[in-house]
């Protein structure tokens with residue numbers, strides 16, 4: 001396994017925003033969509049978010065359903081997937097919920113320039129891996145594969161999603177669209193600028209159109225490694 005199967009997952013407004021620009025988190029997902037995301041989390045080995053999302057949202061990234069947690073532990077897996085982040089500046093708070101489960105639950109890939117300092121700041125909260133300048137996503141994925149991560153879910157934010165897309169390192173996108181508009185150019189979007197493989201004739205494969213409560217959920221295959229049935233096969 002050279003790299004894990006990579007699933008991008010996010011919720012956006014109708015006009016493609018991940019959040020508004022108020023500083024308070026914009027709630028895009030309703031209960032049905034949160035449950036859908038929970039099932040996806042439970043089927044993965046690791047979940048990655050950028051340091052920007054940890055600072056903005058302080059997500060816990062755990063599997064919420066007791067049934068899904070029990071199903072994982074019965075299979076000898078941790079109750080929730082490994083939590084992974086990436087940082088260039090190394091500005092991470094060891095009190096963030098991302099680190100709540102201790103060193104076995106979280107992993108930080110840091111720019112070489114800050115790795116040693118961040119290791120000292122985080123103490124035992126999580127291992128810090130020196131992953132180059134800037135952090136190399138292929139190196140990160142190869143390292144995760146070496147740790148037994150076969151399926152990686154990437155939950156944002158825009159900077160991280162954009163890199164997985166432009167580097168051609170994403171196999172699948174699950175895009176939930178909330179029935180509201182943001183309409184503020186200062187707010188973060190699903191993608192920032194870049195050259196996307198899909199712009200060079202490699203059109204994504206529209207694999208499914210579903211709904212979760214009042215949200216539309218689109219599923220796209222992005223690479224030749226796309227596996228249409230993997231979630232059903234894993235019981236999700």
Ligand SMILES: NC(=O)c1ccc[n+]([C@@H]2O[C@H](COP(=O)([O-])OP(=O)(O)OC[C@H]3O[C@@H](n4cnc5c(N)ncnc54)[C@H](OP(=O)(O)O)[C@@H]3O)[C@@H](O)[C@H]2O)c1
Pocket residue numbers: 009010011012017018019025028049050051052053054056057086087088089090091110111134135136137155156157158159160161163188
């Ligand atoms: N709607 C959704 O589904 C959803 C999901 C997640 C997040 N969001 C929203 O997205 C926004 C955050 O997005 P964002 O784009 O600002 O942040 P982000 O993608 O979560 O994180 C960006 C940060 O990750 C680090 N990073 C990314 N690539 C790197 C590389 N190659 N090397 C080193 N470090 C790298 C840098 O951290 P440093 O700054 O520490 O150097 C960078 O500033 C928030 O508003 C959040 O609410 C929405």
